[in-house]
Amino acid sequence: MSGGLYERLGVKTYINAADSYTMIGGSRMPPEVVAAMAEASRHFVPLEELHLRVGARIAELTRNEAAVVTSGAAAGLTVATAACMTGTDEKLVRKLPTLEGIEKCEVVIHRCQRNGFDMAIAQTGARLVEIGDVESTFAWQLEDAIGPRTACVVYFTSSQYDRGALPLADVIRIADARGVPVVVDAAAQLPPVDNLWRYTRMGASLVIFSGGKTLFGPQSSGFVAGREALVAACRLHVGARISIGRPMKVGKEELAGLLAAVERYVALDHEAVRAGHEALVGRLCAGLREAGYAASRQYPGPTGQDYPLVRVDLGEAPFSAERLAAALREGEPGVLVALTWDRRDVLLNPLHLREDEAEVVITRMRAVMADALAEAAELPGTTGAARSPDSNS
Numbered sequence: 001m002s003g004g005l006y007e008r009l010g011v012k013t014y015i016n017a018a019d020s021y022t023m024i025g026g027s028r029m030p031p032e033v034v035a036a037m038a039e040a041s042r043h044f045v046p047l048e049e050l051h052l053r054v055g056a057r058i059a060e061l062t063r064n065e066a067a068v069v070t071s072g073a074a075a076g077l078t079v080a081t082a083a084c085m086t087g088t089d090e091k092l093v094r095k096l097p098t099l100e101g102i103e104k105c106e107v108v109i110h111r112c113q114r115n116g117f118d119m120a121i122a123q124t125g126a127r128l129v130e131i132g133d134v135e136s137t138f139a140w141q142l143e144d145a146i147g148p149r150t151a152c153v154v155y156f157t158s159s160q161y162d163r164g165a166l167p168l169a170d171v172i173r174i175a176d177a178r179g180v181p182v183v184v185d186a187a188a189q190l191p192p193v194d195n196l197w198r199y200t201r202m203g204a205s206l207v208i209f210s211g212g213k214t215l216f217g218p219q220s221s222g223f224v225a226g227r228e229a230l231v232a233a234c235r236l237h238v239g240a241r242i243s244i245g246r247p248m249k250v251g252k253e254e255l256a257g258l259l260a261a262v263e264r265y266v267a268l269d270h271e272a273v274r275a276g277h278e279a280l281v282g283r284l285c286a287g288l289r290e291a292g293y294a295a296s297r298q299y300p301g302p303t304g305q306d307y308p309l310v311r312v313d314l315g316e317a318p319f320s321a322e323r324l325a326a327a328l329r330e331g332e333p334g335v336l337v338a339l340t341w342d343r344r345d346v347l348l349n350p351l352h353l354r355e356d357e358a359e360v361v362i363t364r365m366r367a368v369m370a371d372a373l374a375e376a377a378e379l380p381g382t383t384g385a386a387r388s389p390d391s392n393s
């Protein structure tokens with residue numbers, strides 16, 4: 001299953017039925033992406049010129065005015081925030097993260113959208129100004145929060161952060177009327193493919209996507225797209241020169257790899273991809289039900305994306321979702337699954353599964369179930385390979 005490399009290093013490889021988690025490597029790059037990176041690695045090129053050309057091409061492909069490649073969506077948050085703070089003033093670019101001479105030093109954010117990634121905003125030195133609470137936010141709270149110091153409003157568009165937040169269209173209308181840019185973090189919001197241009201068409205100034213998730217690009221890549229003037233400011237922060245973005249620099253390999261990934265993604269037969277996801281989900285549901293699980297199709301994707309998942313309800317099962325996940329992870333081959341927010345049920349994601357891997361997932365889950373049932377009946381385990389999930393506490 002693993003190539004020689006990971007075996008030599010003693011690092012286990014897994015089948016990913018979970019999601020595009022950074023902790024497990026994001027996604028797998030298709031051959032054309034790997035080939036583009038290898039080709040890029042063979043030459044010296046003027047990096048800023050390459051940045052410009054790749055950015056222009058990604059803008060065209062994603063139907064945006066302009067785009068710039070970053071070392072990921074989190075870096076995109078830092079770079080976009082920094083751009084809104086400094087504009088294209090090269091003197092100010094050198095000041096961050098001190099706020100010396102920087103008037104636009106506040107970023108407005110919904111309290112209900114605060115999450116781990118907003119550290120990427122704060123590391124510019126910007127102060128986060130929260131609006132609303134976990135349950136609700138009012139238009140007047142946004143209006144009151146915006147002032148002469150406001151660099152931008154950052155908005156996380158994900159079903160995870162919808163509850164209590166103002167609709168994006170309202171945020172854009174209010175911020176726009178005050179000349180304040182709206183930055184949308186849409187890191188994992190694909191499919192549908194038209195999300196690549198949806199938020200900027202709605203009027204967002206900048207939108208951020210991760211390259212290493214659904215785009216299947218290099219793990220350390222992403223891009224910021226939107227208005228030319230702000231993207232021009234972003235370019236000063238992407239690390240070709242000294243700036244707060246220098247530790248998040250983008251190499252020529254990532255530039256080439258992300259471009260190949262975006263080219264591939266927009267050219268995909270999205271209906272065929274959708275049918276593939278549905279087929280995988282259908283097969284997993286059928287196989288798992290046969291193995292004694294309460295498995296059903298769930299829609300939409302984990303943070304509101306347009307693809308289905310499999311939900312495995314562990315309510316009646318002889319083991320908990322956490323036990324099942326651990327048994328699958330520790331087994332051979334290792335299988336990674338996601339848990340629901342309440343950690344009661346298991347979610348299987350088709351995004352990174354090949355058909356043959358889905359069969360392995362079914363086989364492994366069947367073995368875990370069989371072992372647990374055998375143990376419950378005080379019979380010896382039926383499959384030596386799969387330990388009972390309840391016997392290894």
Ligand SMILES: *Cc1c(COP(=O)(O)O)cnc(C)c1O
Binds near residue numbers: 073158186187209212
């Ligand atoms: C994954 C994610 C990021 C970070 O993306 P990277 O490309 O891994 O840096 C940022 N924001 C959100 C909402 C994400 O889901």
